[in-house]
Amino acid sequence: xxxxxxxxxxxxxxxxxxxxxxxxxxxxxxxxxxxxxxxxxxxxxxxxxxxxxxxxxxxxxxxxxxxxxxxxxxxxxxxxxxxxxxxxxxxxxxxxxxxxxxxxxxxxxxxxxxxxxxxxxxxxxxxxxxxxxxxxxxxxxxxxxxxxxxxxxxxxxxxxxxxxxxxxxxxxxxxxxxxxxxx
Amino acid sequence: xxxxxxxxxxxxxxxxxxxxxxxxxxxxxxxxxxxxxxxxxxxxxxxxxxxxxxxxxxxxxxxxxxxxxxxxxxxxxxxxxxxxxxxxxxxxxxxxxxxxxxxxxxxxxxxxxxxxxxxxxxxxxxxxxxxxxxxxxxxxxxxxxxxxxxxxxxxxxxxxxxxxxxxxxxxxxxxxxxxxxxxxxxxxxxxxxxxxxxxxxxxxxxxxxxxxxxxxxxxxxxxxxxxxxxxxxxxxxxxxxxxxxxxxxxxxxxxxxxxxxxxxxxxxxxxxxxxxxxxxxxxxxxxxxxxxxxxxxxxxxxxxxxxxxxxxxxxxxxxxxxxxxxxxxxxxxxxxxxxxxxxxxxxxxxxxxxxxxxxxxxxxxxxxxxxxxxxxxxxxxxxxxxxxxxxxxxxxxxxxxxxxxxxxxxxxxxxxxxxxxxxxxxxxxxxxxxxxxxxxxxxxxxxxxxxxxxxxxxxxxxxxxxxxxxxxxxxxxxxxxxxxxxxxxxxxxxxxxxxxxxxxxxxxxxxxxxxxxxxxxxxxxxxxxxxxxxxxxxxxxxxxxxxxxxxxxxxxxxxxxxxxxxxxxxxxxxxxxxxxxxxxxxxxxxxxxxxxxxxxxxxxxxxxxxxxxxxxxxxxxxxxxxxxxxxxxxxxxxxxxxxxxxxxxxxxxxxxxxxxxxxxxxxxxxxxxxxxxxxxxxxxxxxxxxxxxxxxxxxxxxxxxxxxxxxxxxxxxxxxxxxxxxxxxxxxxxxxxxxxxxxxxxxxxxxxxxxxxxxxxxxxxxxxxxxxxxxxxxxxxxxxxxxxxxxxxxxxxxxxxxxx
Numbered sequence: 001x002x003x004x005x006x007x008x009x010x011x012x013x014x015x016x017x018x019x020x021x022x023x024x025x026x027x028x029x030x031x032x033x034x035x036x037x038x039x040x041x042x043x044x045x046x047x048x049x050x051x052x053x054x055x056x057x058x059x060x061x062x063x064x065x066x067x068x069x070x071x072x073x074x075x076x077x078x079x080x081x082x083x084x085x086x087x088x089x090x091x092x093x094x095x096x097x098x099x100x101x102x103x104x105x106x107x108x109x110x111x112x113x114x115x116x117x118x119x120x121x122x123x124x125x126x127x128x129x130x131x132x133x134x135x136x137x138x139x140x141x142x143x144x145x146x147x148x149x150x151x152x153x154x155x156x157x158x159x160x161x162x163x164x165x166x167x168x169x170x171x172x173x174x175x176x177x178x179x180x181x182x183x
Numbered sequence: 184x185x186x187x188x189x190x191x192x193x194x195x196x197x198x199x200x201x202x203x204x205x206x207x208x209x210x211x212x213x214x215x216x217x218x219x220x221x222x223x224x225x226x227x228x229x230x231x232x233x234x235x236x237x238x239x240x241x242x243x244x245x246x247x248x249x250x251x252x253x254x255x256x257x258x259x260x261x262x263x264x265x266x267x268x269x270x271x272x273x274x275x276x277x278x279x280x281x282x283x284x285x286x287x288x289x290x291x292x293x294x295x296x297x298x299x300x301x302x303x304x305x306x307x308x309x310x311x312x313x314x315x316x317x318x319x320x321x322x323x324x325x326x327x328x329x330x331x332x333x334x335x336x337x338x339x340x341x342x343x344x345x346x347x348x349x350x351x352x353x354x355x356x357x358x359x360x361x362x363x364x365x366x367x368x369x370x371x372x373x374x375x376x377x378x379x380x381x382x383x384x385x386x387x388x389x390x391x392x393x394x395x396x397x398x399x400x401x402x403x404x405x406x407x408x409x410x411x412x413x414x415x416x417x418x419x420x421x422x423x424x425x426x427x428x429x430x431x432x433x434x435x436x437x438x439x440x441x442x443x444x445x446x447x448x449x450x451x452x453x454x455x456x457x458x459x460x461x462x463x464x465x466x467x468x469x470x471x472x473x474x475x476x477x478x479x480x481x482x483x484x485x486x487x488x489x490x491x492x493x494x495x496x497x498x499x500x501x502x503x504x505x506x507x508x509x510x511x512x513x514x515x516x517x518x519x520x521x522x523x524x525x526x527x528x529x530x531x532x533x534x535x536x537x538x539x540x541x542x543x544x545x546x547x548x549x550x551x552x553x554x555x556x557x558x559x560x561x562x563x564x565x566x567x568x569x570x571x572x573x574x575x576x577x578x579x580x581x582x583x584x585x586x587x588x589x590x591x592x593x594x595x596x597x598x599x600x601x602x603x604x605x606x607x608x609x610x611x612x613x614x615x616x617x618x619x620x621x622x623x624x625x626x627x628x629x630x631x632x633x634x635x636x637x638x639x640x641x642x643x644x645x646x647x648x649x650x651x652x653x654x655x656x657x658x659x660x661x662x663x664x665x666x667x668x669x670x671x672x673x674x675x676x677x678x679x680x681x682x683x684x685x686x687x688x689x690x691x692x693x694x695x696x697x698x699x700x701x702x703x704x705x706x707x708x709x710x711x712x713x714x715x716x717x718x719x720x721x722x723x724x725x726x727x728x729x730x731x732x733x734x735x736x737x738x739x740x741x742x743x744x745x746x747x748x749x750x751x752x753x754x755x756x757x758x759x760x761x762x763x764x765x766x767x768x769x770x771x772x773x774x775x776x777x778x779x780x781x782x783x784x785x786x787x788x789x790x791x792x793x794x795x796x797x798x799x800x801x802x803x804x805x806x807x808x809x810x811x812x813x814x815x816x817x818x819x820x821x822x823x824x825x826x827x828x829x830x831x832x833x834x835x836x837x838x839x840x841x842x843x844x845x846x847x848x849x850x851x852x853x854x855x856x857x858x859x860x861x862x863x864x865x866x867x868x869x870x871x872x873x874x875x876x877x878x879x880x881x882x883x884x885x886x887x888x889x890x891x892x893x894x895x896x897x898x899x900x901x902x903x904x905x906x907x908x909x910x911x912x913x914x915x916x917x918x919x920x921x922x923x924x925x926x927x928x929x930x931x932x933x934x935x936x937x938x939x940x941x942x943x944x945x946x947x948x949x950x951x952x953x954x955x956x957x958x959x960x961x962x963x964x965x966x967x968x969x970x971x972x973x974x975x976x977x978x979x980x981x982x983x984x985x986x987x
Contacts, residue, residue: 019987037987040926040953044987074985075950079919100915102834116861120831120919123927126891127820136339139812143804148797155347155801159339166346167359173794175362181780181787182366 003083003107004033004049007114011036011045014122019044025068030061042076045121046099051084055091058082066098079121083107186267186897187931188229195256196231196277197224200970206977207933208266209957210925211949214935215942216963221971222935223304225963226903229933230301232263232275234293235286239303239903242313249280255969263287288897295897298330299890302883304903304935310882311869315856327854331842334892335816335852340809347802350795363791366784373781380770380777391763394756401753405746411760418754427747430740437710437736440703441729459689466683473679477672478503484665485510487658491517504677507666514663521652521659524644531642538636545629552622559615567608570601577601700725707732714739810845813852817842822859824891828884832916833877837861840869840881880913887920891928900924901933906941914941918948925949926956951980 001009012018015038022031034047046065048058062080069076078099086105095101104117115122137156141149158169187208194202198221205214205225216222231237231251240247252259257278264272265287275284288296306313314327349355357364398414401407407414481498485506489495492513498506573583580589580597589597644652707728708719716735719728822841829839838858843865845852857865858872866872869881883905890900906914924930936942946960958978966972 023985023987025985035987040956041922042950042952042983044985069985072984074983075947075981076983076985076987077918077948096915100919112861116830117834119827119834120916120923124824124827124891124923126824126928136337136808136812139808140340140343140801140804143807143811144800148800148804151797152801152804155343155798156339158346159342159805161342162338163342163345166342167349170347170350170794170798171360173798174356174360174791177790177794178362178366178787181784182362182369 002049003104003114004047006107007047007081007083007104007118008034008036010114010118011121015039016045016121023065025065025072028064028068030065030068032061043079043121044076045079045081047081047083049084050082050087055087058087059091059094062095063098081118185929186265186899188263188899188933189266190262190264191225191229191232192260192262193225193228194260195253196228196259196261197221197251197253198971199224199228200253200255200965203963203971203973205961205973206959206975207931209959209977210929210931211921211958212931212933213942213945213949213958213960214933214963215939215960216935216937216973218937220963220965222937222963223903226301226303226901226933226935228261229263229901230296230303231277231282231286232261232273232284233286233288233296235275235282235284236293236297238297239301239306242303243305248282251277251282252279292897296899298326299893300897300899301901302886302903302905304907307879307882307886307903307905307907310886311856311878314885323851323853325854327856328852330889331816331821331854332852334821335809335812337809337812337852340805340812343805344802344809347798347805350798350802356795366787366791370781370784370788373777373784377774377777377781380774384767384770387763387767391760394760394763398753398756398760401749401756405749405753407753407757411757411764415754415757415761418750418757422750426743427740430736430743433710433714434733434736434740437707437729437732440706441733443699444703444725444729456693459686459693463683463686463690466679466686469679470676470683473503473672473676474499477669478676480665481507481669481673481676484662484669487665488514488662491655491659498673498676502677502680503673507669507673511663511666514659514666518656518659518663521656525649525652527642528644528649531639534639535636535643538632538639542629542632542636545625545632549622549625549629552618552625556615556618556622559611559618567605567612570608571605574598574601574605704728710736809852813845817844820892821888825884825888826859828887828891828920829881831920832880832884832913834916836873836877836880838866838869838872840873840885841865876913879907883917887924895928895930898929899931899933903935904937905934906936906938914944918945921945922949926952946978951978954980956980 008018016036017038019035019037021035022029023035032046033049036045036047037043046062050058062078066078069078080095080099080101082101082103082105084106086103092101092103100120102117102120104114107114137159140156141152144152154169154173155166158165161168189206189208191205191207192202193199193205198219203221203225205212214222214225227237227240230239237247237251259277260274261277261284262272262274268287269289270285270287273285273287275282275286277283286293302310314330315325317324318326318329349359353367357367398407402409402414405418407417478498481503485495485498488510492510495510495513496506576583577598581587582589582597589595589600593600595603704719704725707725710732711717711719711728714732714735716732723731825841826839829836837860839861841857841859843855843857856869858867858869859865869878873881887900906917921932921934925932934945936945942960942962946958949958951958957980960976960978961973962976963971963973
């Protein structure tokens with residue numbers, strides 16, 4: 001799988017779909033390595049492999065496409081994902097005037113880097129707060145032996161009353177153990 | 184229904200002059216205006232209406248509350264409407280420094296809004312500092328740490344950890360539970376007691392062994408049982424309290440016999456018995472001869488006068504010479520008496536005749552004198568004296584007695600008559616006096632004569648008596664003659680009797696000694712029998728027997744004393760042994776009880792130990808659980824979200840800010856920040872590792888990460904100019920992030936922006952993309968006269984011209 005294909009796959013896994021190409025706006029026709037969009041979104045994600053072709057051509061193409069959209073009165077926002085050879089900073093600067101540029105680069109470091117670059121396009125991965133609050137008592141039980149669990153419930157219940165409750169439980173247990181011997 | 188702010192009406196609040204009505208009823212509200220026209224005032228107004236406070240402003244100016252009203256107005260008011268909350272709207276008014284009105288949110292909501300929803304302009308630049316600044320003296324008590332702690336929900340775990348902490352420490356356990364302390368002390372005490380008792384028992388065992396070794400030789404001599412009790416009772420039973428006394432008495436007895444024996448044998452012990460007996464016989468014969476001869480004569484002589492002197496001694500009974508001398512003395516005296524008596528009677532008879540003649544003469548004379556005295560009658564002398572007394576009173580012839588003239592009876596003068604009468608009377612008196620004296624003298628002589636006569640008459644003996652006296656005299660004179668004749672014989676008799684008496688006494692003494700010696704021997708025989716000595720042989724002398732028995736009894740006494748001493752020692756030893764045995768038994772019983780108690784206590788202590796171990800296990804499990812939860816929360820939640828957000832905004836920054844994972848086993852959780860390189864490895868704090876722009880990005884994303892890490896109680900984000908120093912790349916990313924938050928995470932975003940291009944960019948980027956989506960933009964400005972002008976634009980969804 002080429003880096004481009006991996007980028008496409010990642011985006012598609014997160015709700016993006018391919019857009020029919022080429023775009024014909026007025027008399028002009030635009031075509032990129034891949035164009036993706038998502039539902040309930042005005043995003044157009046243009047993916048281009050910089051390994052092939054010249055960066056200048058990409059720059060012209062994107063600028064022209066952006067201009068066409070403006071002329072058309074579209075509110076779509078462009079994101080350009082560049083995979084492969086880094087392109088020169090001047091071109092990047094020029095490109096970022098008209099769209100969000102995500103220069104993923106050659107992707108030698110693997111998926112993590114790709115994902116980091118594309119993160120802004122991906123939904124947030126938020127854990128369920130309820131999950132995270134965690135069941136502390138089962139966490140404690142996980143660290144106790146079955147024998148201990150059977151007798152430790154008093155402490156787990158007492159923990160709800162705070163430190164004093166736990167201390168009281170400890171004291172009660174000690175004093176119960178000693179009650180026969182001290183009487 | 185989700186909470187959504189719907190409309191804000193602000194009048195004369197801070198920079199807002201006049202009234203501004205801002206629609207908020209959209210997922211995203213963009214507020215634009217140059218600096219100073221009131222963007223922050225709008226954000227602050229929302230904060231004030233929600234929370235009743237202006238915490239964001241107060242961070243930079245404590246006294247800001249006094250300047251909330253626009254300087255051209257007296258009173259400010261804020262009305263905020265909200266959908267989905269408990270209250271639909273509120274109106275707050277501010278006059279002077281006083282804020283009136285009821286904020287829309289409750290206490291928890293206010294805190295959530297202030298901390299998690301509202302990022303004020305003044306806060307962003309210092310957010311990291313604020314988050315990490317201690318809120319109290321405790322350096323670990325930072326807002327970030329507090330957030331993390333509440334996020335972790337570690338209260339129960341920390342309660343477990345802290346609550347079970349004492350289980351691992353004896354001293355803390357003692358402090359926790361008085362019973363634990365008591366049990367500990369009791370165990371120590373019981374063990375200490377046991378040790379002491381054991382030591383004591385060892386000492387007493389040693390003592391008992393020593394005593395046993397001492398009693399051992401005595402046991403065989405005294406025939407004692409090995410059992411101390413039996414031995415003690417045997418000693419008590421065989422105790423003879425009088426034994427020693429008996430031995431002593433025996434010895435004393437023998438010694439006394441010895442003494443008695445010795446006293447007999449010392450004086451005249453060797454006297455010639457035959458001579459003595461001969462002497463006794465001879466003297467007895469001499470006494471007999473004497474008694475028949477002179478003795479009987481003497482007895483007869485004395486008997487002859489015994490009628491006269493019944494008290495005379497019997498010469499046969501007493502010393503004959505003594506009897507004879509006594510008899511002679513009495514006889515002599517009686518003869519003398521009788522002779523005198525007879526002579527006196529003869530003289531008296533003769534004198535009485537002469538005396539009777541004298542008495543007759545005197546009586547005749549007395550008769551004569553009595554007659555003469557009778558002639559001179561009356562009391563001549565008394566009358567004479569009385570008349571003489573009258574003389575001085577007779578001066579003339581008148582009688583002083585009858586007051587008649589004397590001359591009637593006589594020619595003689597009264598005075599003369601009286602004097603003659605007195606003289607006559609006095610002469611008679613003198614004669615009478617001499618007569619009386621003579622009669623007195625004669626009477627006396629008569630009385631004397633009669634007295635002498637009667638005395639002599641008494642001396643006269645009747646003739647019968649005279650005869651009797653004379654007969655007695657005859658007897659006496661005969662006896663005296665005989666007694667005198669016996670003088671020498673009697674002396675010889677007395678000597679003979681004395682000799683016989685001496686001989687008889689000596690003989691008697693001899694006989695007495697014989698009998699006493701027999702008694703001594705008999706006593707000794709009995710004694711020998713009593714003490715089991717060989718019987719006394721006839722040939723054995725008394726002295727030998729005595730010597731033998733003294734030796735034997737003394738030896739027996741000595742042996743008895745020794746035995747007694749042994750018994751006493753043995754009794755003492757046995758008593759002590761018994762006492763030791765009793766003590767040992769008592770101690771054994773106590774030890775039994777104590778050991779039982781100790782065992783009980785030890786068992787309880789084992790349970791306690793198990794409980795403590797369990798508590799420690801629970802504490803350890805809680806610590807591990809906390810580490811696990813902390814690790815999970817830090818890694819999977821905070822750091823994951825923060826990283827996601829930060830990477831979105833700064834995709835080319837290799838250092839990503841992160842919460843530093845607390846070291847395992849650390850007691851408290853502190854939220855500290857660090858940076859992590861994307862390729863691995865942790866580095867310094869964000870402030871040291873990130874550029875100013877990325878530091879702002881780190882702060883902004885931290886704020887958003889914290890917001891996203893908790894349940895969205897209020898799904899709002901109110902951001903006051905959050906991108907002031909972001910470069911364009913970041914701005915583009917930020918726009919994408921905002922869109923994600925609004926469209927995908929359903930947060931209502933209210934964002935104030937002062938940069939025009941950014942505002943336009945965001946207006947485009949955040950355009951409604953589907954039916955029902957909405958964007959509100961507000962452009963605020965000031966009129967030349969300073970009042971606030973604003974333009975609101977509500978943008979709905981329109982299908983895009985480019986179909987894709």
